[in-house]
Amino acid sequence: MKITRTEKWTLRPVADDRQALRDTITLYQRYVRALSSVCMAHWPNIGVLTGNDVIMMVEGLIHPTTNRPSVRYAYFQRVFYKFPSYLRRSAIMDAVGQVRSFLSRYDQWQTATDRRHKHERPPTFGVSNSFPSLYKGQCIKYADDLSFAEIKVYKNNDWVWLTVPIKKTGKRAADVSQKRASPLLVVRISKSRSLFRSNKQSP
Template identity: 30%
Template sequence: MQTVSSYGVEIRKQNIPIRQTLEIYRQAVSYLTEIYEQVWAELKMIPEAKKRFNAAEHLIHTTKKNHARFDFDIRFPKMPSYLRRAAIQHALGSVSSYESRMEQWEAAGELSGKPNFTCENHAMPVFYRDVMYREGTEGKDEAYLKLYDGHDWRWFRVCLSHTDMEYLRRNWYGKKASAPTLEKRHHKYFLRFSYTEEVMFTKTPVKEQIICSVDLGINTDAVCTIMRADGTVLGRKFIDFPSEKDRMYRTLGRIRRFQREHGSAQAGDRWAYTRRLNIELSRKIAGAVAEYAWENHADVIVFEYLEMNGKISGSKRQKLQLWRKRDIQKRCEHQAHRKGMRISRICAWNTSRLAYDGSGIVLRDWRKHSLCAFQTGKRYNCDLSASYNIGARYFIRELLKPLPATERSLLEAKVPAVKRRTSCVYADLRELSSEMGLLMAA
């Protein structure tokens, strides 16, 4: 399997015509989008994407053997060929998307929600190697870009962030990066490099697998449990970043007081800073989970399938809205795949509600929400109990799935709780493992 990783390197030298280049590129894309929308009836008759692209280029670019129908070369003289082709591809995609949405809207017969066609875009140019981008002297934090200075396309030397370049040299030395894409974030420009890796996933049989079951939470960021197929717990870890969360909640308090006095219209920068803190928190959580699983030689990282639909209400609605559960799983999935580990998800119903020992529904402590009381009177960490149940449900599913119907029915008769996956707990896995061992011995 191929995994693609990217990293943005900040451009330190700002007195170069990046804005002019970005402006003329977007003007070219807008102009091409308007042209191709006019002649789309002609272009859509060409089924092959490569031939359609060639026909689109012949409409706007004059060569010795072709006379262009439109005056693109006059409006945008000396535009590099690779940049022109990137603009053509972006414009074709925009028009094709609009036409498809329009056909679906007409087929549905809807009276409202008609798709709008717009030529405005936020396209970012790609600096193809040798013709648009050249690497600087080895060991130096520099590169050369071909930019538009308002009159002509010329080569400019740009300084790149030293820390970013050191990261690339340390982690991606010897690996070829794709053509960098210009990116703008927080009023700064970056060159985003992409790297493609070939990875091999582990093919360990289910009975020999080691998994890392993860319960993502709001109070505790993540609770991880290392588990074997027979229910043996090899390790547990509570991952929490209290200082980062405290900093974010402090900024939320400042925003609340500011909006009370001045309104919400002027709080955009404060909200942007809070979002950046929240994104950085999700990065740290995902990295810590993947690192812990890798240290314990886990084959699979198991998450809950978290889907929250509808309006969020209650005293913790702001925390739930800021909870980047899907982003954490996505980042952790990418890091796990780079190291050859797989990702799996199970149904989240009743993982925290039921005790891992099979005693039934737990009673949450209203003073300390992370603790709970079992029906037997035992007090335990609710998130840790949930992580046991998450790992158990994964193994119950994977152990029963490949079995023949007769063996599966026999095991379900001996352990009735495994018939309904949304009520399975850790104790059911222990019982199922014992029954499977007796069945194999017989």
């Protein structure tokens, strides 16, 4: 049985770098919202799939390749140019999860026999803000001593590697017996805080 523990690692970016982190998350969330509309429109085909099959299906609709130069939704390539592939796949799973959640709640509303009142309104489809998952080696690289991390961010209209000091790690950070999973990049604008939500799995 696997147990996943979540830790918060506080980052210490300078002001300019903090803005780049915010811009990265904002762009990611825009991407998820746009993807959710595509997923909703094609849900009869997407909803029955899982894992990599979901990613392949959605990418076939939005992401042109050499063997697939034309896609149905060219908007993504035009507006989100050079969007990193690993962030794209994270965004696809986020969008699919949010559509699935809404449709499940809507189905419960339709079939409910114990509503609080007969005029109870149905749930509305709105995409909540999500945060990008940073895949090791592709979106994040850690220093050996965990004093800093390099993060793939959107800055000056390009995707670049940004070195960000790690102010504080969790108590299990150095435990090599546990697998370090892909962290979520979270920026709390109201508190001007940047951090990782780092997940670790016990063997």
